[in-house]
Amino acid sequence: MKAKQWIAAALGVQLLAAYPAAAAPAASPSHAATFAANVYVNGEEMSLLQAPILVGQRTYVAAEDAARILEAEWARSQNTGVLKLSDQQSYTFGLADGKVTVNGKAVKDGQGAVVQSGRVFLPLRWLVEQAGGKIAWNAEKRAVEVMAAEHEGGLVLLTADQLTKEEQAYVESVRQKQGIYHQGNLYVIARGESPNPGYGLQVTHTQWSWEQLIVYVKLTKPEPGKMYTQAITYPYIVAKADLPSYTTVVFLDADTKKPLFAPQQ
Template identity: 60%
Template sequence: MKGKVWIAAVLGIQLLVSQPLGTATAAEAPAAPSIYVNKAQLPLQKEPLLVDQRTYITAEDAARIVQADWKLSAGTGVLKRSEKLSFTFDVNAGKVAVNGKWIENGQGALVRNNQVYLPLRWIVEQAGGSVVWNPEKKAVEIVSSTHDEDLVFPKEDQLTSDEKAYIEKVHKTQGIHQQGNLYVIARGESPNPGYSLKVTGTEWSWEQLRVFVKLTKPEPGMMYPQVISYPYLVVIADLSPYSTVVFLDADTKKPLFAS
């Protein structure tokens, strides 16, 4: 998962901030570019701007790229990714705050034709990523920070007595149960042991660890004792402060047990 590319943006070499522009005036980048989020194409709604060797995209495009919410009211715009990370832009003063703290050397928003534009590279780097140019793909890539965290499936002798007691308490109730960095993924009551759960993979999207869980069913032709069972998995995820974890159905890609 280290250094995993989550977004490749075909914005053209003009978007490289290392390319001298020779002027501080804003200019629209040629051709409406598209980006790729987890290999899915995501066209920008409006062309980016190049200002002082920096790339700016609309606040709405920025929100879609970094999976955040954007709200603008009375000259103040808020780009909120989670409870742990948000950006506040004073559009009139050109100031920006991260998590409520105003940044002295932060890059503020721009307004062009009544449209708010935000600095692409600065936002990505504040969110823990980096922007690089891939000469082979001829694309700008936004690369996630290195993650040393991984999903661990602890053995029983590695659990504390409190953790064992918690597992015993919740493992029969369907859902995702959390105690600290320990998660219990419980399927709930099943008619026989042929029903189970299996983690099929993980991936990082920004600072979110996505865990894909498959709800398996009895194999055709197999005989199982008709005994009520309560399938569950126990995992440990040691994540950095800005990271979160979400469990998804491996088949539907929707939140596990959403229905």
């Protein structure tokens, strides 16, 4: 299965020379210049929280905007900032010394953060390429186009006869209790005890989101007016996820878009 996402950040016709150098504290490059930008994520416009800046012809975006573009988490603690894409992929920026680490390891060619007027800006191209994506200038559109990495593999639903005896034993050990279980690349999504066969589970679709495979699961309910045998059932789905390195899988409720089986408020 292949999937591709794209993000187009339309920069407009403004050039660096059209803007005066922005004032910056001692820790920031004095030649940084701000410019207007619109961002489109999969064709839908995203409003940036802060205008990007250009530093040495490189585009930097506010850390909060970088997190939204890459669908990551941003956290700042004194002189350190961490951008976390997944449990296996994170970038740590030293805001005072300019050092960068990837997954806890220092990198020589890492591009550091820029602090301007108290706000942290991160290098857009470097982050996108680190995440496995590509970024290029589209002269016709006057836009920077960011393409997420193409992914091989995905989620394959399985029936009992496609499992080994060991896998069948594992499924039997977990299928009656609600939850998401996995052993290696084998996943069991169990709804738990249900009053009749009208209750079930259905994978509606999957979606690649950078280094994450999102699986949408619908909790089906009895059809109105249809008679069902009153018998306790334990609906479950068995699947295998063929995932590239540094990729995680997340299961979401197809209706609420929240984590599957999350406690209801």
